[in-house]
Amino acid sequence: MNIPDWDLTFEPPITVFNLSGGVSCLSSSNGTCWIMSPIRGTFWTQLNRSSPEEDLELITPLRILTKCHYDHAQEIHDSLPRTTLHISSRQGADFDTQQVHRWFGLSTAYAIQKANTTGLRAERIGKQILFCRDSLYTLSRSYMHSLANNIGEGNISHGEDGEIHFISNKYALDIGYRTQSCLNELYALRGLSFIFPI
Amino acid sequence: MYLKKIEKISKMIKLLQSDDRFSLAPIILPMLADDPIGPIRLMSLYRNVFFHYVGTKNNPMGQAFCFRDASSNFGRIPYLIYPLYDDITRLRSIERGAPLDEGTREEQRDEVKRFMQLTHYTDAMDLCYDSFMCLLTLSAEIERCTRVDSRTIVLTDADILEATIQHSDGTAAHFVKGEDGKLVQK
Numbered sequence: 001m002n003i004p005d006w007d008l009t010f011e012p013p014i015t016v017f018n019l020s021g022g023v024s025c026l027s028s029s030n031g032t033c034w035i036m037s038p039i040r041g042t043f044w045t046q047l048n049r050s051s052p053e054e055d056l057e058l059i060t061p062l063r064i065l066t067k068c069h070y071d072h073a074q075e076i077h078d079s080l081p082r083t084t085l086h087i088s089s090r091q092g093a094d095f096d097t098q099q100v101h102r103w104f105g106l107s108t109a110y111a112i113q114k115a116n117t118t119g120l121r122a123e124r125i126g127k128q129i130l131f132c133r134d135s136l137y138t139l140s141r142s143y144m145h146s147l148a149n150n151i152g153e154g155n156i157s158h159g160e161d162g163e164i165h166f167i168s169n170k171y172a173l174d175i176g177y178r179t180q181s182c183l184n185e186l187y188a189l190r191g192l193s194f195i196f197p198i
Numbered sequence: 199m200y201l202k203k204i205e206k207i208s209k210m211i212k213l214l215q216s217d218d219r220f221s222l223a224p225i226i227l228p229m230l231a232d233d234p235i236g237p238i239r240l241m242s243l244y245r246n247v248f249f250h251y252v253g254t255k256n257n258p259m260g261q262a263f264c265f266r267d268a269s270s271n272f273g274r275i276p277y278l279i280y281p282l283y284d285d286i287t288r289l290r291s292i293e294r295g296a297p298l299d300e301g302t303r304e305e306q307r308d309e310v311k312r313f314m315q316l317t318h319y320t321d322a323m324d325l326c327y328d329s330f331m332c333l334l335t336l337s338a339e340i341e342r343c344t345r346v347d348s349r350t351i352v353l354t355d356a357d358i359l360e361a362t363i364q365h366s367d368g369t370a371a372h373f374v375k376g377e378d379g380k381l382v383q384k
Contacts, residue, residue, distance in 0.1 A: 020324050021268070021277025035272060059270040062277060065327045087331070099334055102341050105348025112349060125337060132330050139323055146263065147278045164264050164314060172261040175280045176254025179322040183245035186329050190238060193337045194210050198219075198344050 008032055014076065016068040017052070017086065022143030023062055027052050036144075066137050083137045096133055100126045121196055128189045135182040142178045146171035207239070219343040226339060229332040235286055238336070241329035244282060246293050256322065257283045258310045281319035355381045 011030035018024050027033040033052045056064055064086040070076050085096045103126030110119030150171060211230055214223040229236040235243070248254065254261050264281065267274040283289060292298060299306070341348075358381060364370045376382040 019277075020321065020327070021266075021279065023268070023275055023277050035275065055271070059268050059272075059275060062268050062275070063324075063327075065323065085330070095334060095338075099338055099341070101350075102348050103337070105350050106341060106344065106346055108351055109346050109349040113346075129334070129337070132333070136323075136326055136330060139326060143278050143280070143323055147265075147276070150265075150278075151276060164266075166259060166262040166264050166314060168260055168262040172263050172280070173254060175263060175322065176256055176261040179256070179280065179326065180245075180248045180254055182322075182326045183241060183248060186241055186326060186333060187245040187249075189330075189333050189337065190242065191206070193333065193340055194206050196340055196344075198340055 010073070012070060012072055014070040014073070016070070016081075017056055017064050018066045018068065018137070018140045018144070019056065019059070019062045019064055021062055022140070022145075022147035023059075024144055025052055025056055036148075066133075066140060068137075080134070083133060085133060085136075096129060100129050102126075103129065118197055121192065125189070125192050125196065128185070128192055132182070132185045132189055135178075135185040139175070139178040139182045142171075142175050146175060207242070217343070219345075220339060222335065222339045226332075226336055229336070237325075237328050237332045240286075241325060243286070243289055243293060244325070247289050251292050252298060257281055258306070258313050279319050280322040281313075281316075282322055282325060284313070284316065284320060 009030065010026065010028035010032050012028065014026060014028045016024055016026050024036045025033065026036060035056075053064065056062075066083050067086050068081040068083050070078075070081060075081060084094060087095045103122050107119045107123035107126065110116070110122055150167065150169075207230060211227065214220050214227055214230075217223075220226070229238045232239060248256075256262070262281075264279050265276050266279055268277050288300075301309070356379060358373070359375050361373045361381065362370055363373070372384045373381040374384055
């Protein structure tokens with residue numbers, strides 16, 4: 001992927017780190033790495049790192065929430081990229097994916113035992129984990145678009161006058177809708193987990 | 199409806215406290231706690247209030263977000279906060295059916311001012327991420343407690359009659375079972 005005006009080349013595979021607050025970081029295998037937080041006039045900050053995680057973790061109070069993986073440049077336009085949660089805790093890097101596989105496997109085990117209803121419930125939990133992850137990714141995209149568009153349109157001030165400015169527009173409505181949607185998915189996962197027979 | 203929900207969470211708490219299969223109960227119980235409110239309980243409260251009563255109105259001003267600057271080695275990085283209402287007592291009373299527009303107009307204006315001047319906000323996306331992590335911990339513990347071995351079914355070429363495989367570069371290949379039983383690309 002080339003950006004000729006900037007004389008930059010992103011060599012696949014490419015990883016996009018989605019941080020809290022709508023900030024993201026695009027990192028490619030050839031070491032080109034950009035933090036994408038669009039400040040008016042200067043849209044990018046170049047890092048020159050192939051693995052920027054340690055640098056990103058120093059940006060307080062932001063956290064890395066999800067990661068999107070692109071094996072080919074054309075996938076960057078995919079609205080549903082391969083997304084994983086960024087988990088630095090003791091559960092391990094692919095905790096969510098492992099959980100999906102475990103629940104699907106449990107479903108198969110119950111089906112073999114002819115416990116079909118329990119098997120369906122296990123499968124449903126596995127699917128719900130996927131829904132939650134996708135919903136969280138959609139919410140982070142909504143943050144990203146709101147950040148980019150509002151700064152691009154000059155809609156924000158950074159509180160130079162010491163005041164915090166609140167904005168209520170179509171982007172706020174979109175984040176609200178995505179938040180409610182994400183909370184609904186999480187609540188469904190809670191409910192399904194609570195009623196699973198053990 | 200509300201009582202039923204409380205009953206469900208209480209049941210789970212009792213199970214975690216009494217069943218010795220839950221080795222992570224000390225970690226999970228605070229997530230479900232009422233006081234101080236745990237992440238799963240908080241997520242449920244916001245969900246119930248948003249879903250049943252206030253829609254997407256996330257704070258006393260309606261739908262609104264603000265920007266802050268993060269400090270980093272690369273200079274200031276602006277980021278977005280979608281702040282959720284912080285008055286848990288008020289949210290709980292709304293969840294129980296209290297009217298949304300309590301207080302005089304002046305009291306409501308003061309509440310908006312108070313909220314706008316807070317130094318720390320609960321951000322919607324941060325809350326969703328933290329809740330999801332907690333729910334994954336809970337579901338992993340439940341899955342472990344079933345003590346049933348997870349099974350996978352491996353499909354071989356012999357099981358497939360016809361298949362279309364899409365590669366990650368967008369190209370697709372179609373296969374059908376040949377006379378010798380092997381998959382042949384069409």
